[in-house]
Amino acid sequence: MTHVVPPNNEDILAAARRVLDIEGRALAVLSARLGNEFAQAVRLILDSPGRVVVSGLGKSGHIARKIAATMASTGTPAYFVHAAEALHGDLGMIHRDDVLIALSNSGETAELLAIVPLVRRQGGRTVAMTGKPGSTLATLADVHLDAGVDMEACPLNLAPTASTTCALALGDALAVALLDARGFREDDFARSHPGGALGRRLLTHVRDVMRPADSVPTIGVDATVTEALLQITRGGMGMTVVVDAVGAVAGVFTDGDLRRAIDRVGDVRTVPVADVMSRNPKSIAEDRLAAEAADLMETRRVNQLLVTDRNGSLAGALTMHDLMQAKVI
Template sequence: MTHSSPPVTEDIVAAARRVLDIEARAIDALSDRLGEDFAAAVRLVLDSTGRVIVSGLGKSGHIARKIAATMASTGTPAYFVHAAEALHGDLGMIHRDDVLIALSNSGETAELLAVVPLVRRQGGRTIAMTGKPDSTLARLADVHLDAGVATEACSLNLAPTASTTCALALGDALAVALLDARGFREDDFARSHPGGALGRRLLTHVRDVMRARADVPTVGVDCTVTEALLQVTRGGMGMTVVLDEAGGVAGVFTDGDLRRAIDRLGDVRTVPVADVMSRQPRSISEAKLAAEAADVMERNRVNQLLVTDEHGALAGALSMHDLMLAKVI
């Protein structure tokens, strides 16, 4: 990299103004393109009896996460699913009544191109948001939203800048159009945002949304991976608790543990679950706020938590899906 003399104030400000001008023009152009496709996307979500799943990879993934958060806080149940993780277990979080919004500027992101047909095969509907109307992703989706830009604001025309700004703005437009169509009003917003925070997040405790111990899948510490996997499937939580001989928690066995075990060992059907389980599973007290559980999951990149009672004993378990159903996230 060649180092030159420090830029003067005027050059710094001029460069910043150039970025803002490019992005402002890109949004203006985006506004001019809105039409029937945008209305069709709104109707698709309104007609759905499920939730909205927003997915992407890289910078588009960051934008997708924010769009999901905006929708969830304005009356449209939504959550983010990482496009790569969807192909390794998280696809089970998407149901036939849901609507998938897939973000990719190129429209050729391999992970999304693999996910969209799987979602459609099980009956889900899809909205693609790309910068290329003739891309593969645009053609695969039920509805395509064109978020294309003439140029990026990056001086090299390489870093996603104007394109991500347009995708974010288009997501905001979609969320607000849905808000208006649902009749979501000031009193609704006030009930869910007391003091500037989501009311449900402030009022819902873990005990209100967790699964009681009797409903949590469990296996003994001496069982095989095959036996544990059957419980994972039956339990619908993406994991099973592994209990020791005394009935205490020895660990948990998750979809992620299975993937890692296969990658390391190959055929794991007869391997003892104790050899591949997670021995120090994350947990949270049933007295904590459900929002705290969501934060713990997000921070530690896990989809389940064990729940303990006031004595530290196993009281139940909680999954990200449980929090979604309770509209905590």
């Protein structure tokens, strides 16, 4: 075995930059080469009443799986079928209304060459994504997308690197073009990702995270600051709502109000809370998004918000901590 001198940091970084430079140039060439065939592929998928089936083998299979997942999460019903498994029963998953996207850098993958004629025979449409426009797969398909590269980033020019990057990017371009054509927006994306951060921001409403009115600390407008402090301590929200004789909200008394009152008055223990509370407190409707409540708190620099129902009555309250626990922020 040939003795290899361990590389220094500069050698490691130079090798990494070479990979990125080669792949970056390949993507630039791919972008410049994009033409009517791409638009035809998008229209073919848009016009299809079925789903998109993405298939490939080896590294192309991994890319195909990612493309299917990206499409499915951005408004284009899609799934991955392993090319070899398709020849042993899974071909039944592909219907005549579906569009098959077949990935093969060489364009000569035997399993795909066997699948495409069968799909077309039953009425399905096909898009080939290869690195060889003159390959068998390219000529069999209804539409061919050229993802070819001049060289791989692998120093041996063997391992799929730049070619898989271009295929993945071309798949992303398809997914986003379809997303845009379908008018797919943030709320649609959130419904496909209810467990993710964006899903929580766009699907979680104030009513889902607020503390109901009967759990919000409340005190009468004729109470003293000492009594208000006891309510704040019991409530654990850093505030108490102050209500008038008929139960309507007159204001709130917060930790911040207490500090300001001490600075101004000194001993505030017997001071009426009505003299030092915040009048016209900030509020938000319970049917608004929790993310809007977070934005309002940050803009107004407050840590608590009152929540109102559709009649304008007190429905509850929430704090910045409540939003953090719900992972809205």
